[in-house]
Amino acid sequence: MTVIGASGRIGGFVVEEALGRGHAVTAVVRDPSSFDRGIPVVGGDVFRPKDIAAAVADSEVVVSAAGHAATLDDVGYYARAAQSLVEALRLASLARLLVVGGFGSLIQASGAQFADDPRLPDHAIPEIVGQRDALTYLRSVSDIRWTYLSPPPGGIWPGERSGSYRLGLDGLGGKPGDSLVTLADFAVAVVDEAERAEHPFACLGVANLKPPSDASAGR
DSSP, X not given: OEEETTTSHHHHHHHHHHHHTTOOOEEEESOGXXXXXXXXXXXXXXXXHHHHHHHHTTOSOEEEOOOOSSOOOOTTHHHHHHHHHXXXXXXXXXXXXXXXXXXXXXXOTTSSBGGGOTTOOGGGHHHHHHHHHHHXXXXXXXXXXXXXXXXXXXOEEOOOOOSOOXXXXXXXXXXXXXXXXXXXHHHHHHHHHHHHOOOTTEEEEEEOSSOOTTGGGGO
């Protein structure tokens, strides 16, 4: 398994979950000198498909947890990243890609995606709409078996690993604030999908079975 963005918040938890299950993991990060977890690490930029292709060449599945490190003001960032990843996997002749997405891709009770909500604050639009646009692009791809996993609109927080979660195809139902997930349990869902390959060409919302007891501390 190769994890792109392994030094990030979610990517780090995915690495730890995969290692804990005995998987061989290669980390792809912007600055290899800043990453030391005793596993193979490769420097790579998600927008350089040839570099990513070389980094993932020996993997059966690629997990992308690549994200914008600073305040995002570029609505096209995530769609371009998805396009670059698909090109990289094609170059490497790989066919499985898991992408850590955002809740803007999920459908709310009204039937509309969260990214289309007119009440979105201006500062959040590039991130939320950008994640939706990445999913829209992936839905045009049929030769790479992608799965898009999104944290819930209520939030993703540090907290204990329960090992349990619920999935929703394209949405999670209920009120936005009712759905939460810990970083550790989100990583459990990602690695489960990496192992089982049960949801190709799907967008999955991931939430805890019940709100984490310490979620309020992360708000």
